[in-house]
Amino acid sequence: MDNHLSSVKNSCRLLKLFLDSPKEMGVSELSRQLQLSKGAVHKLLMTLESEGFIKQNPANKQYSLGFTLLGLGNKVLNNHNLVDFAKPYLQKLADTTQELVCLCVRDGHEAIYIDRIDSIHPIRFNVEAYRRFPLYATSASRVILAYQDPSFIESIISTDIRTFTPFSLKEPAEISDRLRSIFTNGYEVSENMRNVGVMGIAAPLFDIDSTVTASISMIGPVDRVKPSLDTFIQHVTAIASDISVQLGYRG
Incomplete structure (x- = not known):
């Protein structure tokens, strides 16, 4: 039995894409790399953005990592x-x-x-x-x-x-x-x-x-x-x- 929540796993996969990619990416590029529909990726982005894990650039509609991750990273380093x-x-x-x-x-x-x-x-x-x-x-x-x-x-x-x-x-x-x-x-x-x-x-x-x-x-x-x-x-x-x-x- 698969004990993984697919939505959580896909959110983690999305965040990890930014480790080896440009600072900002759009829905189309994320969809291609994740092999998910644009609609599914958009829902993931909206959820992550609501919690501060992702932020959108209003000028070009591209997405980048949010400041919540910076706080979590510093916590890991301190601990x-x-x-x-x-x-x-x-x-x-x-x-x-x-x-x-x-x-x-x-x-x-x-x-x-x-x-x-x-x-x-x-x-x-x-x-x-x-x-x-x-x-x-x-x-x-x-x-x-x-x-x-x-x-x-x-x-x-x-x-x-x-x-x-x-x-x-x-x-x-x-x-x-x-x-x-x-x-x-x-x-x-x-x-x-x-x-x-x-x-x-x-x-x-x-x-x-x-x-x-x-x-x-x-x-x-x-x-x-x-x-x-x-x-x-x-x-x-x-x-x-x-x-x-x-x-x-x-x-």
């Missing part, structure tokens, strides 16, 4: 807690990979782990929640840095670069090349760069404005992660994509 929101996705990734999974955010010129789910294995890598580190230092932070403005990236990598192991990135040009590769691939894989014997896989989280201020990562011993690297990359990037879509990212 939004990334840790709580992302927790089910992190748990799914942890259950699938059985390795340490982390949520990382940019905080100014640094990165910080704000949540984690530990590995179930007795031999495992661990991180401290709320630990700060340079944006160039780990897979989770570099995948955030790769999507920042060039001027911001330059300000980060032009400072004294701190190394952690003999395999750490040392030179600005080296880091810059790495960031370009991350941007192209959509993920980062780090081996022995932050801790010897440890491999990290990270992917960016995009928000509704297509900006990146957070990432998720999976971290484990090299000898356990590397043999299944391609599979782990698929798991991490798929979960990151799911979170991004739920954050409003349109691709």
Whole structure:
């Protein structure tokens, strides 16, 4: 049995058309995209307009999104807690990979782990929640840095670069090349760069404005992660994509 109200579903479909369309649209265009009659679309518009979800331009009779949606959007943002929101996705990734999974955010010129789910294995890598580190230092932070403005990236990598192991990135040009590769691939894989014997896989989280201020990562011993690297990359990037879509990212 279909438990959806068709009129409500069509109203939602109508509103979502404006996410990827011009600011204003007329009844004919909405009718074509929704594959509904002009009469049905007109009724939907009148109902939505009466509640402030849609408004009409008197000059050209075209329709656009109303201010009620702006109020609802701000309410969502004010109530939004990334840790709580992302927790089910992190748990799914942890259950699938059985390795340490982390949520990382940019905080100014640094990165910080704000949540984690530990590995179930007795031999495992661990991180401290709320630990700060340079944006160039780990897979989770570099995948955030790769999507920042060039001027911001330059300000980060032009400072004294701190190394952690003999395999750490040392030179600005080296880091810059790495960031370009991350941007192209959509993920980062780090081996022995932050801790010897440890491999990290990270992917960016995009928000509704297509900006990146957070990432998720999976971290484990090299000898356990590397043999299944391609599979782990698929798991991490798929979960990151799911979170991004739920954050409003349109691709």
